[in-house]
Amino acid sequence: MTLSCVAVAGWTLAGLLGAWALEQRRRLELVARADHELRGPAALLFLAVERMRRDPAGRGYAAPLETELERLRAGLADLAAARDGRHRRRREDRSELEPLVRSSLDAWRSALRAAGRPVCIDWRAGRAAVRADRGSLARAVGNVVANAAEHGEGPVELRAERNGRAVRLEVRNGSGAGSDRPGRGRGRGLRIASDAARDAGGSLRLVRSNSDVVAELELPGDEDRGDPPRAA
Protein backbone atom coordinates (compact mmCIF):
# COMPACT_ATOMS: atom_id res chain seq x y z
CA MET A 1 0.00 0.00 0.00
CA THR A 2 2.76 2.41 1.03
CA LEU A 3 4.90 1.44 -1.95
CA SER A 4 2.09 1.97 -4.39
CA CYS A 5 1.38 5.39 -2.84
CA VAL A 6 5.00 6.37 -3.28
CA ALA A 7 4.94 5.14 -6.88
CA VAL A 8 1.76 7.08 -7.62
CA ALA A 9 3.24 10.20 -6.01
CA GLY A 10 6.44 9.71 -7.98
CA TRP A 11 4.64 9.35 -11.31
CA THR A 12 2.43 12.31 -10.52
CA LEU A 13 5.48 14.44 -9.71
CA ALA A 14 7.24 13.27 -12.86
CA GLY A 15 4.16 14.12 -14.91
CA LEU A 16 3.92 17.57 -13.38
CA LEU A 17 7.62 18.22 -13.97
CA GLY A 18 7.27 17.05 -17.56
CA ALA A 19 4.30 19.34 -18.12
CA TRP A 20 6.20 22.22 -16.52
CA ALA A 21 9.23 21.57 -18.73
CA LEU A 22 7.02 21.49 -21.82
CA GLU A 23 5.37 24.74 -20.81
CA GLN A 24 8.79 26.36 -20.25
CA ARG A 25 9.91 25.17 -23.67
CA ARG A 26 6.78 26.54 -25.28
CA ARG A 27 7.34 29.91 -23.61
CA LEU A 28 10.95 30.03 -24.69
CA GLU A 29 9.93 29.21 -28.24
CA LEU A 30 7.39 32.06 -28.17
CA VAL A 31 10.10 34.42 -26.88
CA ALA A 32 12.49 33.20 -29.59
CA ARG A 33 9.88 33.86 -32.28
CA ALA A 34 9.10 37.32 -30.93
CA ASP A 35 12.83 38.06 -30.77
CA HIS A 36 13.28 36.95 -34.36
CA GLU A 37 10.28 38.95 -35.55
CA LEU A 38 11.67 42.10 -33.95
CA ARG A 39 15.11 41.80 -35.53
CA GLY A 40 14.10 42.28 -39.15
CA PRO A 41 12.16 45.53 -38.59
CA ALA A 42 14.90 46.75 -36.25
CA ALA A 43 17.53 46.16 -38.94
CA LEU A 44 15.36 48.12 -41.38
CA LEU A 45 15.12 51.03 -38.91
CA PHE A 46 18.91 51.08 -38.44
CA LEU A 47 19.44 51.25 -42.19
CA ALA A 48 16.73 53.87 -42.65
CA VAL A 49 18.29 56.07 -39.96
CA GLU A 50 21.71 55.64 -41.56
CA ARG A 51 20.19 56.80 -44.85
CA MET A 52 18.52 59.72 -43.05
CA ARG A 53 21.86 60.71 -41.50
CA ARG A 54 23.33 61.22 -44.99
CA ASP A 55 20.62 63.68 -45.91
CA PRO A 56 21.28 67.21 -44.56
CA ALA A 57 17.56 67.70 -43.96
CA GLY A 58 17.25 64.46 -42.00
CA ARG A 59 20.49 64.60 -40.03
CA GLY A 60 18.91 66.42 -37.10
CA TYR A 61 16.34 63.65 -36.68
CA ALA A 62 18.81 60.82 -37.06
CA ALA A 63 20.86 61.41 -33.90
CA PRO A 64 18.05 60.92 -31.36
CA LEU A 65 16.76 57.94 -33.32
CA GLU A 66 20.21 56.36 -33.32
CA THR A 67 20.43 56.66 -29.55
CA GLU A 68 17.01 55.08 -29.11
CA LEU A 69 17.90 52.34 -31.58
CA GLU A 70 21.03 51.61 -29.55
CA ARG A 71 18.71 50.96 -26.62
CA LEU A 72 16.57 48.74 -28.81
CA ARG A 73 19.62 46.76 -29.90
CA ALA A 74 20.78 46.30 -26.33
CA GLY A 75 17.26 45.21 -25.37
CA LEU A 76 17.15 42.61 -28.12
CA ALA A 77 20.55 41.31 -27.08
CA ASP A 78 19.26 41.07 -23.50
CA LEU A 79 16.24 39.13 -24.69
CA ALA A 80 18.34 36.67 -26.68
CA ALA A 81 20.76 36.17 -23.79
CA ALA A 82 17.97 35.80 -21.21
CA ARG A 83 16.51 32.95 -23.27
CA ASP A 84 19.73 31.05 -22.64
CA GLY A 85 19.85 32.11 -18.99
CA ARG A 86 22.78 34.45 -19.58
CA HIS A 87 23.48 38.14 -19.56
CA ARG A 88 24.20 40.06 -22.72
CA ARG A 89 27.89 40.31 -23.55
CA ARG A 90 28.97 43.89 -22.87
CA ARG A 91 31.22 45.62 -25.38
CA GLU A 92 33.24 48.55 -24.16
CA ASP A 93 33.42 51.53 -26.44
CA ARG A 94 34.57 55.08 -25.94
CA SER A 95 31.65 57.45 -26.38
CA GLU A 96 31.40 61.18 -26.11
CA LEU A 97 28.74 61.99 -23.57
CA GLU A 98 27.31 65.32 -24.63
CA PRO A 99 25.95 64.22 -28.05
CA LEU A 100 24.43 61.16 -26.40
CA VAL A 101 22.67 63.23 -23.75
CA ARG A 102 21.50 65.86 -26.21
CA SER A 103 20.15 63.25 -28.61
CA SER A 104 18.28 61.56 -25.74
CA LEU A 105 16.69 64.88 -24.88
CA ASP A 106 15.98 65.61 -28.55
CA ALA A 107 13.92 62.43 -28.71
CA TRP A 108 11.57 63.98 -26.16
CA ARG A 109 11.80 67.61 -27.19
CA SER A 110 8.68 67.68 -29.38
CA ALA A 111 6.53 65.99 -26.76
CA LEU A 112 7.85 68.32 -24.03
CA ARG A 113 7.29 71.37 -26.21
CA ALA A 114 3.72 70.27 -26.90
CA ALA A 115 3.18 69.93 -23.16
CA GLY A 116 4.56 73.44 -22.62
CA ARG A 117 7.56 72.15 -20.71
CA PRO A 118 10.86 73.89 -21.50
CA VAL A 119 14.17 72.00 -21.62
CA CYS A 120 17.28 73.65 -20.19
CA ILE A 121 20.78 72.25 -20.61
CA ASP A 122 23.68 73.54 -18.56
CA TRP A 123 26.71 71.65 -19.85
CA ARG A 124 29.82 72.29 -17.78
CA ALA A 125 31.59 68.97 -18.29
CA GLY A 126 33.40 69.89 -21.53
CA ARG A 127 34.14 67.09 -23.97
CA ALA A 128 33.57 64.32 -21.48
CA ALA A 129 33.92 60.78 -22.75
CA VAL A 130 32.96 57.50 -21.13
CA ARG A 131 34.31 54.04 -21.81
CA ALA A 132 31.38 51.70 -21.42
CA ASP A 133 29.01 49.44 -23.27
CA ARG A 134 27.12 51.79 -25.60
CA GLY A 135 23.84 50.00 -25.07
CA SER A 136 24.10 50.32 -21.28
CA LEU A 137 25.08 53.96 -21.56
CA ALA A 138 22.22 54.83 -23.90
CA ARG A 139 19.86 52.91 -21.65
CA ALA A 140 20.99 54.68 -18.46
CA VAL A 141 20.79 58.17 -19.96
CA GLY A 142 17.64 57.40 -21.96
CA ASN A 143 15.70 56.06 -19.02
CA VAL A 144 16.63 58.97 -16.77
CA VAL A 145 15.55 61.47 -19.43
CA ALA A 146 12.40 59.48 -20.22
CA ASN A 147 11.51 59.36 -16.55
CA ALA A 148 11.73 63.13 -16.25
CA ALA A 149 9.76 63.63 -19.46
CA GLU A 150 7.05 61.08 -18.80
CA HIS A 151 6.45 61.43 -15.09
CA GLY A 152 7.54 64.94 -14.18
CA GLU A 153 5.95 68.35 -14.47
CA GLY A 154 7.35 71.75 -15.32
CA PRO A 155 10.71 72.35 -16.96
CA VAL A 156 13.28 69.62 -17.43
CA GLU A 157 16.69 70.89 -16.40
CA LEU A 158 19.85 69.03 -17.18
CA ARG A 159 23.18 69.94 -15.71
CA ALA A 160 26.49 68.19 -16.39
CA GLU A 161 29.70 68.74 -14.51
CA ARG A 162 32.90 66.97 -13.66
CA ASN A 163 33.34 65.38 -10.28
CA GLY A 164 37.00 64.46 -10.19
CA ARG A 165 37.45 61.97 -13.03
CA ALA A 166 33.76 61.19 -13.04
CA VAL A 167 31.04 63.01 -14.92
CA ARG A 168 27.86 63.83 -13.05
CA LEU A 169 24.57 64.39 -14.84
CA GLU A 170 21.69 65.87 -12.92
CA VAL A 171 18.24 65.73 -14.44
CA ARG A 172 15.79 67.83 -12.48
CA ASN A 173 12.06 68.12 -12.98
CA GLY A 174 8.97 69.08 -11.06
CA SER A 175 7.74 66.05 -9.15
CA GLY A 176 4.18 65.95 -10.52
CA ALA A 177 1.86 63.21 -9.57
CA GLY A 178 3.84 60.30 -10.93
CA SER A 179 7.55 60.99 -10.87
CA ASP A 180 8.01 57.26 -10.86
CA ARG A 181 6.62 57.37 -7.34
CA PRO A 182 9.93 58.29 -5.72
CA GLY A 183 8.37 58.19 -2.30
CA ARG A 184 7.49 54.55 -2.79
CA GLY A 185 10.68 53.50 -4.44
CA ARG A 186 11.77 53.67 -8.06
CA GLY A 187 9.73 52.45 -10.98
CA ARG A 188 10.94 49.98 -13.59
CA GLY A 189 12.51 52.62 -15.87
CA LEU A 190 14.75 53.95 -13.14
CA ARG A 191 15.59 50.47 -11.89
CA ILE A 192 16.72 49.63 -15.42
CA ALA A 193 18.64 52.92 -15.57
CA SER A 194 20.29 52.12 -12.25
CA ASP A 195 21.39 48.66 -13.45
CA ALA A 196 22.60 50.12 -16.73
CA ALA A 197 24.56 52.83 -14.89
CA ARG A 198 26.21 50.11 -12.80
CA ASP A 199 27.02 48.16 -15.99
CA ALA A 200 28.65 51.30 -17.34
CA GLY A 201 30.74 51.57 -14.17
CA GLY A 202 28.67 54.34 -12.61
CA SER A 203 25.72 54.85 -10.29
CA LEU A 204 22.29 56.44 -10.18
CA ARG A 205 20.76 58.23 -7.22
CA LEU A 206 17.32 59.73 -6.94
CA VAL A 207 16.94 62.75 -4.67
CA ARG A 208 13.60 64.32 -3.87
CA SER A 209 13.29 67.81 -2.55
CA ASN A 210 10.01 69.54 -1.73
CA SER A 211 8.88 70.16 -5.26
CA ASP A 212 11.56 68.61 -7.42
CA VAL A 213 13.00 65.23 -8.25
CA VAL A 214 16.67 65.09 -9.19
CA ALA A 215 18.17 62.02 -10.81
CA GLU A 216 21.94 62.05 -10.29
CA LEU A 217 23.74 59.87 -12.76
CA GLU A 218 27.46 59.55 -12.18
CA LEU A 219 29.61 57.95 -14.85
CA PRO A 220 33.35 57.27 -14.88
CA GLY A 221 35.09 59.65 -17.29
CA ASP A 222 37.59 58.22 -19.73
CA GLU A 223 40.77 60.18 -20.28
CA ASP A 224 41.77 60.68 -23.86
CA ARG A 225 44.11 57.89 -24.87
CA GLY A 226 44.49 58.99 -28.42
CA ASP A 227 41.49 57.28 -29.96
CA PRO A 228 38.77 59.72 -30.92
CA PRO A 229 35.49 59.15 -29.12
CA ARG A 230 32.50 58.25 -31.20
CA ALA A 231 29.71 60.73 -31.28
CA ALA A 232 26.77 58.82 -29.91
Added chain:
Amino acid sequence: MDERDLVLVVEDDEATAAFLADNLAADGYRVAVASGMGEGLRAIEVRRPSLLVLDLLLDDGNGLELLDRVRSADGLASRIDPQLPVIVLTGRTGESDRVRAFGRGADDYLPKPFLYAELLGRIRALLRRAQGRPRRGAVRVGELAIDPVTRGVRLAERPVHLSAKEFALLHALSEEPGRVYTKQELLRDVWGYISMGNTRTLDAHACRLRKKLRPSARPWVVNVRGVGYKLTEAL
Protein backbone atom coordinates in the same frame (compact mmCIF):
# COMPACT_ATOMS: atom_id res chain seq x y z
CA MET B 1 34.51 49.93 -67.37
CA ASP B 2 33.46 50.69 -63.81
CA GLU B 3 36.19 49.40 -61.47
CA ARG B 4 34.20 49.79 -58.26
CA ASP B 5 33.44 46.60 -56.36
CA LEU B 6 30.02 45.14 -56.97
CA VAL B 7 28.18 44.03 -53.83
CA LEU B 8 25.26 41.66 -54.32
CA VAL B 9 22.58 41.87 -51.62
CA VAL B 10 20.33 38.81 -51.38
CA GLU B 11 17.52 39.85 -49.07
CA ASP B 12 13.81 39.12 -49.35
CA ASP B 13 12.66 42.19 -47.43
CA GLU B 14 12.42 44.85 -50.11
CA ALA B 15 12.70 47.85 -47.82
CA THR B 16 15.75 46.46 -46.00
CA ALA B 17 17.41 45.62 -49.33
CA ALA B 18 16.63 49.09 -50.71
CA PHE B 19 18.07 50.96 -47.72
CA LEU B 20 21.12 48.70 -47.65
CA ALA B 21 21.68 49.27 -51.37
CA ASP B 22 21.24 53.02 -50.95
CA ASN B 23 23.78 53.20 -48.15
CA LEU B 24 26.33 51.00 -49.92
CA ALA B 25 25.95 53.03 -53.11
CA ALA B 26 26.51 56.22 -51.12
CA ASP B 27 29.73 54.63 -49.84
CA GLY B 28 31.01 54.06 -53.34
CA TYR B 29 29.99 50.50 -54.18
CA ARG B 30 28.04 49.25 -57.13
CA VAL B 31 25.10 47.31 -55.75
CA ALA B 32 22.84 44.60 -57.17
CA VAL B 33 19.85 43.26 -55.29
CA ALA B 34 18.19 39.85 -55.48
CA SER B 35 15.16 38.87 -53.46
CA GLY B 36 15.46 35.09 -53.45
CA MET B 37 17.73 32.12 -53.86
CA GLY B 38 17.15 31.52 -57.57
CA GLU B 39 17.48 35.16 -58.44
CA GLY B 40 20.57 35.38 -56.24
CA LEU B 41 22.28 32.47 -58.00
CA ARG B 42 21.54 33.96 -61.39
CA ALA B 43 22.90 37.31 -60.27
CA ILE B 44 26.10 35.66 -58.99
CA GLU B 45 26.58 33.98 -62.37
CA VAL B 46 25.72 36.94 -64.53
CA ARG B 47 26.86 39.95 -62.51
CA ARG B 48 29.92 38.27 -60.96
CA PRO B 49 29.94 40.31 -57.74
CA SER B 50 33.00 40.99 -55.59
CA LEU B 51 31.09 40.20 -52.41
CA LEU B 52 27.77 38.71 -51.38
CA VAL B 53 25.64 39.96 -48.48
CA LEU B 54 23.26 37.09 -47.77
CA ASP B 55 20.10 36.87 -45.70
CA LEU B 56 19.29 33.35 -44.52
CA LEU B 57 15.51 33.27 -44.53
CA LEU B 58 14.50 33.73 -48.15
CA ASP B 59 11.10 33.25 -49.73
CA ASP B 60 12.20 30.44 -52.01
CA GLY B 61 14.72 28.68 -49.80
CA ASN B 62 17.42 28.93 -47.19
CA GLY B 63 20.39 31.21 -47.75
CA LEU B 64 22.67 28.41 -46.59
CA GLU B 65 21.60 26.35 -49.61
CA LEU B 66 22.70 29.20 -51.82
CA LEU B 67 25.97 29.30 -49.93
CA ASP B 68 26.40 25.55 -50.56
CA ARG B 69 25.89 26.10 -54.28
CA VAL B 70 28.54 28.82 -54.31
CA ARG B 71 31.11 26.86 -52.35
CA SER B 72 30.62 23.70 -54.37
CA ALA B 73 31.04 25.44 -57.73
CA ASP B 74 34.16 24.43 -59.64
CA GLY B 75 34.86 27.95 -60.87
CA LEU B 76 35.47 26.62 -64.36
CA ALA B 77 32.41 24.92 -65.79
CA SER B 78 30.05 27.30 -64.01
CA ARG B 79 30.37 31.05 -63.82
CA ILE B 80 30.18 30.99 -60.02
CA ASP B 81 33.32 31.86 -58.13
CA PRO B 82 33.53 29.37 -55.25
CA GLN B 83 35.74 31.78 -53.31
CA LEU B 84 33.24 34.63 -53.42
CA PRO B 85 33.41 36.45 -50.06
CA VAL B 86 30.09 36.04 -48.23
CA ILE B 87 28.71 37.94 -45.22
CA VAL B 88 25.63 36.40 -43.66
CA LEU B 89 23.08 38.84 -42.20
CA THR B 90 20.34 37.18 -40.20
CA GLY B 91 17.91 37.46 -37.35
CA ARG B 92 19.21 34.16 -35.98
CA THR B 93 21.52 34.91 -33.13
CA GLY B 94 22.25 31.51 -31.58
CA GLU B 95 25.80 30.22 -31.36
CA SER B 96 24.76 27.06 -33.20
CA ASP B 97 23.44 29.21 -36.06
CA ARG B 98 26.76 31.00 -36.31
CA VAL B 99 28.73 27.77 -36.19
CA ARG B 100 26.48 26.24 -38.88
CA ALA B 101 26.92 29.25 -41.18
CA PHE B 102 30.71 29.27 -40.79
CA GLY B 103 30.76 25.51 -41.30
CA ARG B 104 28.91 25.93 -44.60
CA GLY B 105 31.42 28.50 -45.81
CA ALA B 106 30.35 31.96 -44.60
CA ASP B 107 33.25 34.37 -44.25
CA ASP B 108 31.47 36.57 -41.74
CA TYR B 109 28.24 36.60 -39.75
CA LEU B 110 26.38 39.63 -38.49
CA PRO B 111 23.13 39.26 -36.53
CA LYS B 112 20.31 41.75 -37.14
CA PRO B 113 19.95 44.50 -36.11
CA PHE B 114 23.45 45.70 -36.88
CA LEU B 115 25.20 49.02 -37.02
CA TYR B 116 25.64 49.92 -40.66
CA ALA B 117 29.12 51.24 -39.87
CA GLU B 118 30.07 47.79 -38.58
CA LEU B 119 28.75 46.08 -41.70
CA LEU B 120 30.65 48.56 -43.86
CA GLY B 121 33.85 47.89 -41.89
CA ARG B 122 33.42 44.15 -42.36
CA ILE B 123 32.74 44.52 -46.09
CA ARG B 124 35.88 46.61 -46.50
CA ALA B 125 37.97 44.14 -44.51
CA LEU B 126 36.71 41.17 -46.53
CA LEU B 127 37.27 42.91 -49.85
CA ARG B 128 40.76 43.91 -48.74
CA ARG B 129 41.59 40.31 -47.86
CA ALA B 130 40.04 39.10 -51.10
CA GLN B 131 42.17 41.40 -53.23
CA GLY B 132 45.09 38.99 -53.21
CA ARG B 133 43.06 35.91 -54.11
CA PRO B 134 43.27 34.43 -57.58
CA ARG B 135 40.50 35.80 -59.76
CA ARG B 136 38.16 33.32 -61.32
CA GLY B 137 37.14 35.52 -64.17
CA ALA B 138 38.83 36.07 -67.51
CA VAL B 139 42.61 36.37 -67.15
CA ARG B 140 44.90 38.32 -69.39
CA VAL B 141 48.66 37.90 -69.33
CA GLY B 142 50.18 40.06 -72.03
CA GLU B 143 48.85 38.83 -75.37
CA LEU B 144 47.45 35.68 -73.80
CA ALA B 145 43.75 35.82 -72.81
CA ILE B 146 42.12 32.97 -70.90
CA ASP B 147 38.38 32.86 -70.27
CA PRO B 148 37.30 30.10 -67.88
CA VAL B 149 33.63 30.71 -68.67
CA THR B 150 33.89 29.99 -72.41
CA ARG B 151 37.03 27.88 -71.89
CA GLY B 152 38.50 29.95 -74.66
CA VAL B 153 42.14 30.90 -75.07
CA ARG B 154 43.35 33.56 -77.44
CA LEU B 155 46.93 34.47 -78.22
CA ALA B 156 47.40 37.83 -79.91
CA GLU B 157 43.64 37.73 -80.59
CA ARG B 158 43.92 34.38 -82.42
CA PRO B 159 42.17 31.36 -80.90
CA VAL B 160 44.25 28.53 -79.49
CA HIS B 161 42.55 25.13 -79.27
CA LEU B 162 43.40 23.23 -76.10
CA SER B 163 42.25 19.94 -74.61
CA ALA B 164 40.42 20.03 -71.26
CA LYS B 165 43.55 19.18 -69.27
CA GLU B 166 45.76 21.54 -71.22
CA PHE B 167 43.27 24.30 -70.54
CA ALA B 168 43.08 23.41 -66.83
CA LEU B 169 46.89 23.39 -66.61
CA LEU B 170 47.16 26.76 -68.32
CA HIS B 171 44.40 28.20 -66.14
CA ALA B 172 46.11 26.94 -62.97
CA LEU B 173 49.41 28.50 -64.01
CA SER B 174 47.70 31.77 -64.93
CA GLU B 175 46.36 32.31 -61.43
CA GLU B 176 49.75 33.73 -60.49
CA PRO B 177 51.93 34.43 -63.50
CA GLY B 178 55.62 34.26 -62.64
CA ARG B 179 55.11 31.95 -59.69
CA VAL B 180 56.69 28.51 -59.97
CA TYR B 181 54.09 25.80 -59.30
CA THR B 182 55.58 22.54 -58.10
CA LYS B 183 54.71 19.39 -60.01
CA GLN B 184 53.00 18.07 -56.91
CA GLU B 185 50.74 21.15 -56.73
CA LEU B 186 49.82 20.88 -60.40
CA LEU B 187 49.13 17.15 -60.23
CA ARG B 188 46.93 17.77 -57.21
CA ASP B 189 45.07 20.81 -58.55
CA VAL B 190 44.69 19.80 -62.19
CA TRP B 191 44.56 16.02 -62.05
CA GLY B 192 43.31 15.59 -58.48
CA TYR B 193 46.20 13.30 -57.46
CA ILE B 194 46.58 13.08 -53.70
CA SER B 195 50.09 11.65 -53.71
CA MET B 196 52.95 12.44 -56.06
CA GLY B 197 52.51 10.01 -58.96
CA ASN B 198 54.15 9.74 -62.30
CA THR B 199 55.01 13.24 -63.49
CA ARG B 200 55.28 12.22 -67.14
CA THR B 201 51.58 12.96 -67.60
CA LEU B 202 52.19 16.51 -66.48
CA ASP B 203 55.34 16.87 -68.56
CA ALA B 204 53.58 15.59 -71.67
CA HIS B 205 50.68 18.05 -71.26
CA ALA B 206 53.06 20.92 -70.55
CA CYS B 207 55.04 20.04 -73.67
CA ARG B 208 51.92 20.04 -75.87
CA LEU B 209 50.77 23.30 -74.29
CA ARG B 210 54.13 24.93 -75.07
CA LYS B 211 53.85 23.79 -78.69
CA LYS B 212 50.33 25.15 -79.06
CA LEU B 213 51.44 28.52 -77.73
CA ARG B 214 54.54 28.53 -79.94
CA PRO B 215 53.34 30.96 -82.62
CA SER B 216 54.40 33.59 -80.15
CA ALA B 217 58.14 34.20 -79.95
CA ARG B 218 57.92 34.32 -76.23
CA PRO B 219 58.15 31.11 -74.13
CA TRP B 220 54.90 31.11 -72.19
CA VAL B 221 55.14 27.92 -70.18
CA VAL B 222 58.59 27.51 -68.69
CA ASN B 223 59.96 24.34 -67.11
CA VAL B 224 61.88 25.08 -63.92
CA ARG B 225 64.12 22.04 -63.75
CA GLY B 226 63.55 19.79 -60.76
CA VAL B 227 60.74 21.97 -59.42
CA GLY B 228 57.78 22.50 -61.75
CA TYR B 229 56.36 25.00 -64.20
CA LYS B 230 55.49 28.65 -64.41
CA LEU B 231 53.69 30.97 -66.77
CA THR B 232 55.90 33.88 -67.68
CA GLU B 233 54.69 37.27 -66.58
CA ALA B 234 53.40 39.92 -68.93
CA LEU B 235 56.19 41.90 -70.54
